Amino acid sequence: MRATTIHAPRDVRxxxxxxxxxxxxxxxxxxxxxxxxxxxxLWTYRGINDIxxxxxxxxxxxxxxxxxxxxxxxxxxxxxxxxxxxxxxxTSENTCEVCQAGFQSVCPxxxxxxxxxxxxxxxxxxxxxxxxxxxxxxxxxxVLLSLLAASDVFGTGWFAADSAGAGPGKTIAVVGDGAxxxxxxxxxxxxxxxxxxxxxxxxxxxxxxxxFGATDIVELxxxxxxxxxxxxxxxxxxxxVIEAVGTQEAMLQxxxxxxxxxxxxxVGVSHDVNIPGELLFRTGxxxxxxxxxxxxxxxxxxxxxxxxxxxPGRVFTRTRPLDEAPAAYADMDERREIKVALxx
Numbered sequence: 001m002r003a004t005t006i007h008a009p010r011d012v013r014x015x016x017x018x019x020x021x022x023x024x025x026x027x028x029x030x031x032x033x034x035x036x037x038x039x040x041x042l043w044t045y046r047g048i049n050d051i052x053x054x055x056x057x058x059x060x061x062x063x064x065x066x067x068x069x070x071x072x073x074x075x076x077x078x079x080x081x082x083x084x085x086x087x088x089x090x091t092s093e094n095t096c097e098v099c100q101a102g103f104q105s106v107c108p109x110x111x112x113x114x115x116x117x118x119x120x121x122x123x124x125x126x127x128x129x130x131x132x133x134x135x136x137x138x139x140x141x142x143v144l145l146s147l148l149a150a151s152d153v154f155g156t157g158w159f160a161a162d163s164a165g166a167g168p169g170k171t172i173a174v175v176g177d178g179a180x181x182x183x184x185x186x187x188x189x190x191x192x193x194x195x196x197x198x199x200x201x202x203x204x205x206x207x208x209x210x211x212f213g214a215t216d217i218v219e220l221x222x223x224x225x226x227x228x229x230x231x232x233x234x235x236x237x238x239x240x241v242i243e244a245v246g247t248q249e250a251m252l253q254x255x256x257x258x259x260x261x262x263x264x265x266x267v268g269v270s271h272d273v274n275i276p277g278e279l280l281f282r283t284g285x286x287x288x289x290x291x292x293x294x295x296x297x298x299x300x301x302x303x304x305x306x307x308x309x310x311x312p313g314r315v316f317t318r319t320r321p322l323d324e325a326p327a328a329y330a331d332m333d334e335r336r337e338i339k340v341a342l343x344x
Contacts, residue, residue: 002344003118004325007054009047010333012326017056020115020122025071028126030063030085033137034148035117036316036341037328039178040269045329048271057325058117058342059089060152062144064137068126076127084137085130086302087123088294089113089152094128104128104295117325119344131298134306143305145313145341149183150301153339154312155294156267157183157244158301161191163265163288164240168192173229173237174214175254176244177205179315179339180267182212184242189213190310197232199225199253205338208314222249226256237262243289244268251275258285265289316341 003017020029035058043049044057065083072079075095079085091111092104099107111124123129138144146154157180166172166188174181174188177200188196189212197216198209206217218228230237237259243250246268254264255275266289275287304310319341320328328340 001119002322003115004057004322005054006044006051006057008051010045012045012057012329014323014325017118020120022067022069023122024124025069026075026125026127027069028065028072028079028123028130029067030061030087030121030123031066032061032063032116032118032121032344033084034144034341034343035061035322036148036339037117037325037332038152039180039332039339041329042333043269043271045333056115056118058115059113060148061113061116061121062086062148062151063121065130066120072126078132079126079130083132085132086147086151086298087113087130088155088298090291090294091123091125091129092295093125094295099128102296103293105291105293117322117342119322129295131295131302133302142311142313145316145319146305146311147302148341149312149315150294150298150305152294153179153315154183154187154301155297156180156292158187158297159292159294160184160242160244160265160267160289161187161193163263164188164242165263166191166193166240169194170239171195171197171233172239173197173199173241173254173257174244175199175241175250175257176268177202177209178244181242181244182208182315182338183312184244185209185214186212186310186312188242190304197229197238202335208338211314222253223256225253229257233259239263240265242267246270246273248273255279255283255285255287258283260284262286263288267292315339319343
């Protein structure tokens with residue numbers, strides 16, 4: 001089968017690889033109906049993450065079950081071969097105390113899914129990871145892309161907004177205008193936030209942020225950006241801030257943009273981020289986040305999508321066939337596109 005492999009910085013190839021099979025009795029094999037390039041994939045693409053050897057890529061996916069291990073069926077009788085499903089980038093048992101508390105992304109027995117940019121993918125812990133989509137694979141390509149977004153960027157944006165305390169009457173600021181940040185905008189508004197302030201310098205991303213419900217755009221960064229948020233909020237700062245970048249500058253900008261006692265929901269993949277304890281102590285800002293427990297939210301997000309209440313698939317500004325994955329990475333690296341879907 002065909003699959004994406006990265007060999008070195010900016011050296012992505014689509015190659016013939018071995019078809020996956022059931023390795024553990026809790027596995028499922030999916031025919032991948034859609035995958036995509038994630039902003040976090042660019043850390044590796046740009047050489048910021050080490051690439052000691054060629055490795056497969058991709059952790060966002062929707063697909064059709066073609067094989068099920070016997071224990072997967074026993075643990076979740078609702079799963080059947082032929083089901084169209086959405087999964088998470090992290091697998092989970094969904095039965096342990098950690099999962100039951102809503103943190104499936106850090107399940108002690110979980111795994112990462114890292115080979116989804118392919119024609120087929122093996123998903124461990126299928127019973128606790130996959131969620132069946134009622135009605136099967138949607139005929140509408142836009143709905144398909146929205147369900148694909150739910151597997152990571154929409155689920156992550158939702159978790160970020162939730163962690164930032166989005167709700168009626170709240171003002172939420174968003175640091176990061178990539179796919180996750182933009183879907184944090186959509187999520188905050190869907191949760192009832194009255195005002196959403198987005199940090200962005202890019203007209204195409206500003207336009208999509210407005211479409212998703214942003215009320216204000218701030219083009220400044222760092223302390224100047226935080227000061228602008230305070231000016232927009234009568235000197236207080238936002239009730240909550242979404243940090244969707246993963247750098248030290250972004251984290252500090254998020255904390256400084258929050259009002260005293262406010263919240264920061266951080267979901268940017270952290271690279272050398274160190275939070276000064278004295279800053280948190282002095283401001284009372286509460287910081288929560290990490291790898292998003294997408295599985296916690298999937299049933300709700302799938303329902304919102306199928307009922308037409310949200311359209312997170314708009315974040316995909318281009319769709320390419322799987323064999324054009326190298327071009328998809330370049331599209332996002334060079335900021336020609338916000339997010340690119342891959343169709344095997």
